Amino acid sequence: MAKQLEGPILPFLRLDTGIALPKFRQVQDQLRTAILQGHLRAGTRLPASRILAEELGLSRQTLVRVLENLKAEGYLEARQGAGTFVSAALPRRPAKARFAETGDDVPPRLSRIGVLSRGVSAEIGRVEPKPFLPNQPALDRFPFAIWRKCWNTVVRGGRAGMGYGDVAGELVLRQRIAEYLALHRRDPCDPEQIVITPGGHAAFTLAVLALADPGDGIWFEDPGPVTTSNLLRTLGLNLCLADVDADGMDVADAMVRYPDARLAFVMPSRHHPLGVTLSLPRRLALLEWARANEAWIIEDDYDSEFRYDGAPLPSMRSIDSHGRVIYAGSFSKALYPGIRVGYLVLPPALVGTFRNLSGLIHRSVPVETQLALAEFIGGGHFASHLRRMRSLYAERRNAFFDAGRTALAGLAALDCSDSGLNALVWLANGREDRAAQRAVLEAGLQCYPLSDYTIATTRPGALILGYANVPEERMKTYSHVLAEALSRP
Template identity: 55%
Template sequence: MAKRKSGALLTRIVIDRSSRAPLFRQIEDQLRGAILAGSLSGGTRLPASRALSVELGVSRQTVVQVLESLAAEGFLEMRRGSGTFVATTIPQHVPQRVPSTVAPGMPGNAAPRVSLLGSRFGAAEVDFVSRENRLFLPNSPAYDQFPFALWQKYVNRQARQAYRGNMGYGDPAGHAPLRQAIADYLALHRSDACDPDQIVITPGGHAAFMVAALMLTDPGDGLLFEDPGPLIARNLFESLGRKLVHVPIDDEGMDFEATVARGGGERLAFVMPSRQHPLGRTMSLARRLRLLDWANANEAWILEDDYDSEFRYTGRPLPSIRSIDRSGRVIYVGTFSKALFPALRLGYLVLPPALVGMFRNAIALMLRSVPLAAQMALAGFIADGHFASHLRRMRELYAERRQAFLVAAARSGAGLFEVDMPDSGMNVIAWLQEGRNDRDLAQRAVEAGVHAYPLGEYGAQPLPRPGLLLGFTGVAPHQLGPGLEALARVLACTG
């Protein structure tokens, strides 16, 4: 009579020999999963390694490697002279892992226990939009005109110059040559001199907003916010538990005086004075000075987002609020996402001296440091004058595309929309007829190959008129006519 194999036969283990995963890893993961799922309970005896190797069609060495690895993890017990057993410390019913395809909180699953901040971030509306082949997508640079070959030289240079000092953690405040290059650029091109030690590098502009909100306000504090205003920034501040006080926009920018006269005790004002998003308005000098007076009198702060201010088509770029601040109440935020490309993920803060240490420590504790390689490449690109040259070329190019857009829009959009073209920036507003649903029309436009943002999504309060936000800087000349005609067809067919 043949000797009977002892132990579990593990018929559920399936080996995929076409997989790139090693055989021992496939067996190990499935055996561990069977134990965690309760299919193999504590004390269950496994077949001998020879029997298992035959059953699974693998070498005995592979099976021994799996068993020894799981024993080291505590899932198995290897008893000399008796065999291999599922560890007796494994309970009969181990909580199963939620499958990766099932999101916590979906019907049939209990919502996970998280922090208040976690629940706010989980509920935030975050819509990722791929920037590839998106006609009229707002805020898109002219990728087709970016000097990739030149930029690659700087990326390669920093790689060749890599040494031990450049392969560790960087200074939390940022790469010193980059901070110097930014300070030189601001002094020369923005009439805003600062010490390089006042600059802290961040992974993009929104990281700068987050750090500033955390450092300067507490949950529940009031924050002046332009209405309509940037949607992602609004969601960020609300998710952090800040109380947004929505302030209307007029031809002089944020009309804050009636709001602050009520004495709400707001701690921070988030403003985009050079080119407000999405309306494109510019804050007047008189209002900038009064905002500074308010901040100084109330020990409040101004978070200045210098949003794509480099692209001004009538005269020089306007000076920042920080450049006229004499009391150290302005935190200036700059970014290279629009001037170069968003994937670079580099931004910066220019801080009053009293805040530098705090912000530097915050970056160190929350982010440790910003990746050094990109900082090194950008520092050389700016220092050698290529950043300023690129901006000059893009201003000329965008001015041409801006004019071409106006001509094409007048031809295609007559009677369907009115173009509001600000003096600066990368976008235009197509104002629609009263009663039109800009959210619905934006969705229909996307289906037709035109990516427009509905203005209604930017406002906390209903806007007096519907409209669509369209980008023109990333649109090649041959795309303008067909794209605007496609938009016109959408508007005409849904009238």
Template identity: 40%
Template structure:
């Protein structure tokens, strides 16, 4: 096909909102960039192309003029117009669907991709039995809107670039809350505000571990920490969990040289167990002996339904080994993207500087509003209200398991948190069952998916959330889940 014939096939739409000369300009430009028109090719005279396309010569002149100004064309209009020979175009276009064909990721970049680095997201409105979500129906959005509107009426001076460590009144409010509710020993200068706990975990893995350093993780456990550790090119070491929490003796035997241990002592994810005092002291002793770090992820400790509140692991630390990580996603809502770290004093300066390099600081207006939300008492009232509602929803789910699912599942520890795990009485392919349930409009997570090596998972079952759905929806969905399990 000659060049003139090729250009004659360009699709121009007079009725479109884009001017005709702009459409022609884009058509020729894309033909050049895609390699359909080669450098050095002569374009047809403006009158000839105008006749072929059924447009005015002025339209063609305008398109050529724009292409000439941007360097796509050379020559003189009227004396011959050519595609510039100096354009750095590829000899052949890359294969479609392969954006990495020209520039492969670095070895470090490869650690960020693939199924083992993937994190789960939520789609659509909450439905039974979504995990990792609070009840949005219980959040006082009217109060939040009023607090935010009040601030916008008198814009705060902090709307410029602010301190990367976080908004001081918020850090002061969190320090007071954590000391009273979790026994955390800290002052506001040790608290770093992050974009959720996931950013905190990424900073920890990046700053404290060199490539190849060993790090213990709970197995089964939170997939987000293994993704962060892989991104930091650390050696991920799965340590089994039993009824007392992470098995420190197994970790000592298999990876005594580890530099870091990640744990969820107040409410193990996903099994729901609480780390015993003996195990906590053993873990702290190991960290002291080996000059290792402990990351305490206290992701939903606000919600405990039986027994007194538990003190944090950090409150037992005498050597500055524990980094306490918290999130507001489970108490307020995940879209807020606010979390925090309580850092040992020796780490504060380095982490604050790294936080600034990463993204300057967390969004300041949500921090300001949250500080008001806490100091004016709304935060405490919200926790009390949601704890009561979640306790009712938890009982409804336990009743539903006992009534409708007893032939299939046995509920695990359920005295805290926003979800519970239930193991199959007879081992089954939990991933396949989760997919089948999703087709019926029921959400859950496969218990085996929380193991680092799913194919060799010790347990199979379902992790079922109760916090974001009503008692009625729980009771309605349980028979539907039973039907899926009966198939």
């Protein structure tokens, strides 16, 4: 009888009658976890199956089944005439226990990119959508019914979207994008020049991996989008910072300081966050530098759809006669961020390389999403949506400027460019923008400080606010709340 009582007490074994998992599986999983975590060490003898069965209120046959399964998996072993033991072949001190004893500050062994990624932030899209959140389209005006109809048209076809897609993206979507670019951006291309990616950042990543090696230089506007600069640094590139003025990137200065850079990342249609456009002389100088130095230009066509004074500006790619521009676009702002569809328009010489690399990295963007988007564009709904949003954002921009100019008098100066979804609020009296942001957040609004976007340059304090997600009738109220926040010391 004494032998039957030998073995450790196992207080961690608990049966939960409120879940669907069978009782034998609950015991089996808990014993396995206890062994892996070191609570039951190698060589430990378990209580007899009859004793365990009585303690847990199970049949002995059930416990025997559990022990036999764990023996088959290698966690337990039977010793003739002695009982059941935790397998002696397992490490006596599991890896998790050894790591805990050395301290939680011991970093894991990472790749170079893994190490670089630890020092930057990738948080995006987790910000609560409060009034004046930058870069936020008017999601309340999205044509959900039409989009759902396009989606249903696609899925009604059965298994069309259930397999792997073309590594470059579905041909019908590439055709629709090419038609849109030719008609609305005055930038015709062959659908074969287009590669579909899971968003804009995936497009940038693909271009960098295909065209540059770690340590190569890339011209980057300062200030510039922080998530993109973090991405480029993480990929091992050397950021060659170029100043930005009223005419966009200072190309002449960059040519003198960084003549041997491999890439240039530029937002010529609308710089983020300053809202300026790259002048034609500077565009031509940038193209000539790329041609002469066999460098490449990544053109981020940021917010090009939403220009309120005249037609959208032509892209740089449309005036590139030497095939040095890689054009990147996405549907995150034009439709909604969660759609995660971007694209590249490539010089013909790069198409094969980018297709192969995209297939190796991304495999394909979800086919049903691509087909629904192609249906949405092909049915004329995308162009109609852009027209409606352009008109709506223009009204909200004017309402924000009118309300803010009055409410913020003496506190800040407004800078509403003629395109995009955001405005800059330049703070008066040398106020520091991070402190001002904290006051705005406490007031229940949202904004970003300009200093978060600057790397080496020094600029006056400013806040970036988005007006596109604020209804016109609420603009005056929120502007007064903003003014009250900024008036606090």
